[in-house]
Amino acid sequence: MNADFVISDIEYVVCCDGSNTILEKGAVAIKGSKIVWVGSSIDIKDTFAPGVSIISLPGHILMPGLVNSHTHVPMSIFRGLADDMILQKWLNEVIFPAEAKLINRESVYAGALLSIAEMLLGGTTTFCDGYFYEEEVARAAADAGMRAVVGQGVLDYPTPDNPEPERWMKRISDFIEGFPSSEIVRPAVFCHAPYTCSPDTIRKAHEFCVKNDLIFQIHLAETIQEIREVEKRYGLTPGRYLNDLGVLGEKTVCIHGVWLERKEIQLIAEQHAKLVHCPESNMKLASGVADLPMWLQHRVVCGLGTDGPASNNNLDMFGEMRMAALLHKGIRQDPTVCSAIEVLRMATLGGAKVLGLSDIAGSIEVGKSADLIALDVTVSHATPLYDPVSHIVYSAKASDVRHVWVAGRQVVRNGELTTVDLSNVLETIKKLFASKN
Numbered sequence: 001m002n003a004d005f006v007i008s009d010i011e012y013v014v015c016c017d018g019s020n021t022i023l024e025k026g027a028v029a030i031k032g033s034k035i036v037w038v039g040s041s042i043d044i045k046d047t048f049a050p051g052v053s054i055i056s057l058p059g060h061i062l063m064p065g066l067v068n069s070h071t072h073v074p075m076s077i078f079r080g081l082a083d084d085m086i087l088q089k090w091l092n093e094v095i096f097p098a099e100a101k102l103i104n105r106e107s108v109y110a111g112a113l114l115s116i117a118e119m120l121l122g123g124t125t126t127f128c129d130g131y132f133y134e135e136e137v138a139r140a141a142a143d144a145g146m147r148a149v150v151g152q153g154v155l156d157y158p159t160p161d162n163p164e165p166e167r168w169m170k171r172i173s174d175f176i177e178g179f180p181s182s183e184i185v186r187p188a189v190f191c192h193a194p195y196t197c198s199p200d201t202i203r204k205a206h207e208f209c210v211k212n213d214l215i216f217q218i219h220l221a222e223t224i225q226e227i228r229e230v231e232k233r234y235g236l237t238p239g240r241y242l243n244d245l246g247v248l249g250e251k252t253v254c255i256h257g258v259w260l261e262r263k264e265i266q267l268i269a270e271q272h273a274k275l276v277h278c279p280e281s282n283m284k285l286a287s288g289v290a291d292l293p294m295w296l297q298h299r300v301v302c303g304l305g306t307d308g309p310a311s312n313n314n315l316d317m318f319g320e321m322r323m324a325a326l327l328h329k330g331i332r333q334d335p336t337v338c339s340a341i342e343v344l345r346m347a348t349l350g351g352a353k354v355l356g357l358s359d360i361a362g363s364i365e366v367g368k369s370a371d372l373i374a375l376d377v378t379v380s381h382a383t384p385l386y387d388p389v390s391h392i393v394y395s396a397k398a399s400d401v402r403h404v405w406v407a408g409r410q411v412v413r414n415g416e417l418t419t420v421d422l423s424n425v426l427e428t429i430k431k432l433f434a435s436k437n
């Protein structure tokens, strides 16, 4: 068999495939951008021609790269700008004025690259974004070699990149038409929320997505204020309202779902729409806690997201997994809910399904893209190692990630980025921050 390189001698290969396969002393072979073979290290000699390039990684777990299903990467430039505030006050008094002052093509690119650096170093290989100037987010992802679904923001308010909100359709049409062809970066639409977009905007934006085979993202049922506002305006809870508009479909990714009722969760499952859980952001903004055990009970296809770095304040998917696995046990007083494997699946194959990428990413399987991460398990907090899934969710840290590949290309080697000059990124951000004061 032919391969460009084989990663071998791996302590555990955690595949996150349909049967949750775990291989001890496993190996994975890569040709071009794809995984071409998954097996045991002892079979390498009989399978590949002598001289095949071998990357030997004893003392590591190899797993699919993590999928951050919801974020706003350019907002890293607002990380820690204001915390511990009521959401509306935080938005109106801090974030919106800061966006009006600081958001432009240059700052979006710089902020996106900063976030991408953090995510790649922490083992995330795919992210789904929603913001303004998303062309720049796409450029940053392509430059860094990170897989991304980038959603151009739509609101019925003037935004930094669309001062005339009634021209939103032209804005997204131009965005899609001018989108560079890429193996790893795809365009999408991000309709902000039911309270910032009119029914007409939501319906037409969804139609546009269905017609152009794009993911349609929308924040949904995030806060109790949103529930009251939507009920007041349309006489329906937000989930029922979207269902009435006919926009709960296969392409629809609903984010947060904190206040969804059982019936709304059922509707989302029946219509094959998707949900994204962002527990840390929901807690930090005191929005509430989504009923993830109920989502899982109704078999909703769901992923895990950090949300933007201004409301988290990091993009650490290991932290997010741990939070998701612990939070609901405490709330329900039931240690059996949101098991480690369920949460790991949300952060891998579940996220890939949410983003329409399950034929490409989210698991280690022959034919899929080689989006892989290797975690060092020779560290104290990985010893002893009875169960790699338990370790990944309850104990591993983003800083344990030593190597990362996206589509077969190594983007992190020995804990260092190969595609991004991190010191340059940090310097640019410091200058932007200095210009604010």
Ligand SMILES: [Zn+2]
Residues within 6 Å of the ligand: 070, 071, 072, 219, 255, 307, 308
């Ligand atoms: Zn968000």
